[in-house]
Amino acid sequence: MKSLIAVLALSLSGCATAATEEAPARAGCDAEAAAALVGRPATAELGAEALRLAGARRLRWIRPGDMVTMDYSPQRLNIHLDARGRVERLACG
Numbered sequence: 001m002k003s004l005i006a007v008l009a010l011s012l013s014g015c016a017t018a019a020t021e022e023a024p025a026r027a028g029c030d031a032e033a034a035a036a037l038v039g040r041p042a043t044a045e046l047g048a049e050a051l052r053l054a055g056a057r058r059l060r061w062i063r064p065g066d067m068v069t070m071d072y073s074p075q076r077l078n079i080h081l082d083a084r085g086r087v088e089r090l091a092c093g
Helices: 002-022 031-037 044-054
Strands: 058-062 076-081 087-092
Touching (some): 031 044, 031 076, 031 087, 044 058, 044 076, 044 087
Parallel strands (some): 058 076
């Protein structure tokens, strides 16, 4: 039984290494990379561009008065909007 577990562990670790070498995972989101979007109106296109620039995987729009969860997600970009629906600031988490 122990030898079977050892074989499985070795075979799985080899797969993980190969996948990492082919497509390295990003460490997280970089909100500063999308800072040029501040002041622009919120649109679906802007959201897609913000995700691309920041390297984030998820997006959350936050309007004035919105209640948001306090959980931290290193792959999430938060776009804070002002009362006119324009980007006020961007932050990861």
